[in-house]
Amino acid sequence: MLTKDLLRYRSRKDRIYPTLIKVDDPELLALAAGLIQTFKSAPGSRLTELDDEIESGPWLNHVLLPAFKKLLLDRCDEIEEDGVIADRRTDLLQAAEKLRRDGDYPTLADFHSAMRSHIGEDVASMQERLYADLAEFRKIKTFEELTPEALLHRYNCAQIQGLLLVAQEVEVRIVDANLAEKRNFFRCLKFQRLLSSTVIDESAKDTVCKLSGPLKIFQNSQSYGMRLAQFFPYILQMPKWQLSAEIKIGGKVLTLELDHRVGIHSHYKKFTPFVPPELTAFISSFNERQGPFSATIGEEFLALGQQSYCFPDVTFTGADGGKVHLEIFHRWHAGQLANRLKVLATTSKQRLVIGVAQDVASGKDTAPVLEGSAWFSVHGFIFKNLPTPKSVQQVLIRHAAASAG
Amino acid sequence: MANITLEFDSGTLVLDGLSDPAAGQLPSVTWDQRTQQWRAPGRAYRHIVTRCKELGHVLVDHARAYETLNLTLAEPIIPREHQTHALREWSSAGKAGCVALPTGAGKTIMAVLAIVMTGRSTLVVVPTIDLMQQWEQVLSKFLKDAGQPCKIGLLGGGAHDPQPITVATYDSALIHIERLGNKFGLLIFDECHHLPAPQYQTIAIGSLAPFRLGLSATMERVDGRESVIFDLVGPLVYEAQIHQMVANVLAPYDVYSIQVPMSDEEKNAYQKARSVYTDFLRRSGIRFNNGADWMQFVRMAARSADGREAMRAYREQKHLAQAASGKLHATWDILRRHRGEQMLIFTDDNALAYRIGREYFVPVLTHQTKVKERKAFLDGFRRGEISVLATSRVLNEGVDVPEASIGIVLSGSGTVREHVQRLGRILRARPGKRAVLYEVISQGTSEYFVNQRRRQHDAYQGSSTLP
Structure with missing residues (x-):
């Protein structure tokens, strides 16, 4: 990310506008390409040498140089020094301490002469070696390459992240995202330990989230700014989005408003949706029975309350158009089952049934939870390898009866 | 009467089983629309539990995860009068309050007694890694838990080992408070004047510790936000100034200011750079009245070639004044004058500290110094094997170097706080000791005016200017 002094923005009235760059600007692409080339040949050099090389380039006074340099330095790993310099330093410092104690040298030059005689080495050379393991003298080990265009996108992203660092709360509207994209969005939200008050705008099929941290309602500080900034690249992965944030900067609170038209590519690895073939096979088999429901791959997500979100695997549509969803629990996400049942027991009625794999259901932690769940006895079922159409139809009937009652 | 379940959730308390009217009777409890739950900040724990008892509510407390410990002293401590007094006042205030004692007056020992008196899991929050290690040593030496040596946990500087008694840096405590905020019953903020920083406040807000102690040499802040400390920790229950303790607790001292002329070459370069910088300020209509004005300068400087030139000029004139060659010679004279005594050289930035290190071949302590070497330098200094240490700011606060x-002072931020902190480093009493603080200033530069302004403070009483 960029430090405060490298942020570029304008403010007018109560709004703030980050100064973004054109990612197809030939001059900027050339600058980025030149710098990347310099960094590519940097491994093995000291940071001071890299600095010298950058400062000798034709871009010295370019306004974007410090920011590009910072972003590229963030992609470098340094070599840890091996302790030889520190050992040598101890010897030199001990020798100097002894000389200062034992003799009185009227001038600094006299003291330097004594050091030269005692160590048998030129003073300038000793001085150069004395603290040669400081950060600026460290060697670069690796540089993670990127394309010039990616650097320009990264710059734009970092400009916005820099503002979000001092945001108190962010509102995001996600438009036209599929279930896999939304699932990833909420998974990452949880990973960043952010809370969201989520409203699903059924008419527009949009999801509106206010993102902040648990303490936000008590403390108007930017405590969650880092997390909001780190979350921003996930927002960039949504197909269409709008963002609004209150930015506290220079003693003022300014509004930042952006949407997907800024055209920034996220540098985070993109989640790719995957539908297991077994699930596709189950849906085909279920629909072949021609019962009262037809099955499709899950396409909605349910906000259950208390920060619980459910992304059903299958959606069943009845003859009247009513929908019921199925969420399947296998071993790899069994940990969420107890919390899911706790939330479902306390929140309002959901159009949801749950299937739990046999090996999960018989687990010593899970078995008593399932036995003690009145909700599961009506809306849940246990399966061996995969849910069978018959067992699912039975639970759908129980669910319909309970909902009608 | 209600049956209330209390849980700790990432620095907050979640209350289950509350009705609207019952929630209204409890302090700081708010309905959280996001999760559809009643929620309160962690810091409200003490007041909520007390209020629930008063109202006769049945409270199932899943929030508290701190322990009651059977703490005793491994070595006897005979507290000084001011320490006894401070401890008594703190205890009378419900074990929640602040104590202001000058450096060297035994804040850490007073805190050890407070930890034993409270007998709860304790988190000590400190500003630097050096202080973290120092606290660990003191607590390991004096504390026993159930008759056994007490293992002290550390958070920060690469260590992550939380224990019932733990020392953490402010930065690490901030990162981990959401997970650890319910695991400590006593929270001690060393150098608690850091606490009003917006991020650090979260440590105090997100912790449910009912017992709190703030320690500092002076609570006073330039921005006047010391009230935040008292709100988050508790009121100032005891305060003593340097001059009240000199002779009894602290060593007597002298402060000398030495003005050194710049060379003609340095003077010309200084004036040239300063006029570029001040011209830009004038053209841009910037006057430095508060911190926001400085940020305005930083922002404006980044927006134009003129501005960037002004920023370069600002840094250059500051560097020229701070690192004038005359200072090196004046410092050498001081080192000779006090040969055999333990000396600390303070600079404003690392660059000058390392320059001093290279010129005199002395150890330099900065935040870049590795933990192992830092410990070796400080131990060597304490044993008298090292007589001179150069440092930028890491020794400003708390680190115990009684032999100095x-x-x-070759350069500094110019604040009274920094001056008092640096003075405090050399004031720990020893029989026959008289401490001396030298301030070496470049003549005819902004350093002179900063020095004059600072001399209004009472810690300068009896100071004089050397030719």
Whole structure:
């Protein structure tokens, strides 16, 4: 990310506008390409040498140089020094301490002469070696390459992240995202330990989230700014989005408003949706029975309350158009089952049934939870390898009866 | 009467089983629309539990995860009068309050007694890694838990080992408070004047510790936000100034200011750079009245070639004044004058500290110094094997170097707080000790005016200017 002094923005009235760059600007692409080339040949050099090389380039006074340099330095790993310099330093410092104690040298030059005689080495050379393991003298080990265009996108992203660092709360509207994209969005939200008050705008099929941290309602500080900034690249992965944030900067609170038209590519690895073939096979088999429901791959997500979100695997549509969803629990996400049942027991009625794999259901932690769940006895079922159409139809009937009652 | 379940959730308390009217009777409890739950900040724990008891509510407390410990002293401590007094006042205030004692007056020992008196899991929050290690040593030496040596946990500087008694840096405590905020019953903020920083406040807000102690040499802040400390920790229950303790607790001292002329070449370069910088300020209509004005300068400087030139000029004139060659010679004279005594050289930035290190071949302590070497330098200094240490700011606060009797300030931020902190480093009493603080200033530069302004403070009583 960029430090405060490298942020570029304008403010007018109560709004703030980050100064973004054109990612197809030939001059900027050339600058980025030149710098990347310099960094590519940097491994093995000291940071001071890299600095010298950058400062000798034709871009010295370019306004974007410090920011590009910072972003590229963030992609470098340094070599840890091996302790030889520190050992040598101890010897030199001990020798100097002894000389200062034992003799009185009227001038600094006299003291330097004594050091030269005692160590048998030129003073300038000793001085150069004395603290040669400081950060600026460290060697670069690796540089993670990127394309010039990616650097320009990264710059734009970092400009916005820099503002979000001092945001108190962010509102995001996600438009036209599929279930896999939304699932990833909420998974990452949880990973960043952010809370969201989520409203699903059924008419527009949009999801509106206010993102902040648990303490936000008590403390108007930017405590969650880092997390909001780190979350921003996930927002960039949504197909269409709008963002609004209150930015506290220079003693003022300014509004930042952006949407997907800024055209920034996220540098985070993109989640790719995957539908297991077994699930596709189950849906085909279920629909072949021609019962009262037809099955499709899950396409909605349910906000259950208390920060619980459910992304059903299958959606069943009845003859009247009513929908019921199925969420399947296998071993790899069994940990969420107890919390899911706790939330479902306390929140309002959901159009949801749950299937739990046999090996999960018989687990010593899970078995008593399932036995003690009145909700599961009506809306849940246990399966061996995969849910069978018959067992699912039975639970759908129980669910319909309970909902009608 | 209600049956209330209390849980700790990432620095907050979640209350289950509350009705609207019952929630209204509890302090700081708010309905959280996001999760559809009643929620309160962690810090409200003490007041909520007390209020629930008063109202006769049945409270199932899943929030508290701190322990009651059977703490005793491994070595006897005979507290000084001011420590006894401070401890008594703190205890009378419900074990929640602040104590202001000058450096060297035994804040850490007073805190050890407070930890034993409270007998709860304790988190000590400190500003630097050096202080973290120092606290660990003191607590390991004096504390026993159930008759056994007490293992002290550390958070920060690469260590992550939380224990019932733990020392953490402010930065690490901030990162981990959401997970650890319910695991400590006593929270001690060393150098608690850091606490009003917006991020650090979260440590105090997100912790449910009912017992709190704030320690500092002076609570006073330039921005006047010391009230935040009292709100988050508790009121100022005891305060003593340097001059009240000199002779009894602290060593007597002198402060000398030495003005050194710049060379003609340095003077010309200084004036040239300063006029570029001040011209830009004038053209841009910037006057430095508060911190926001400085940020305005930073922002404006980044927006134009002129501005960037002004920023370069600002840094250059500051560097020229701070690192004038005359200072090196004046410092050498001081080192000779006090040969054999323990001396600390203070600079404003690392670059000058390392320059001093290279010129005099002395150890340099900065935030870049590795933990192992930092410990070796400080131990060597304490044993008298090292007589001169150069440092930028890491020794400003708290680090115990009782042997130091001479301080040389080559450059600094100009604040009274920094001056008092640096002075405090050389004031720990020893029989026959008289401490001396030298301030070496470049003549005819902004350093002179900063020095004059600072001399209004009472810690300068009896100071004089050397030719």
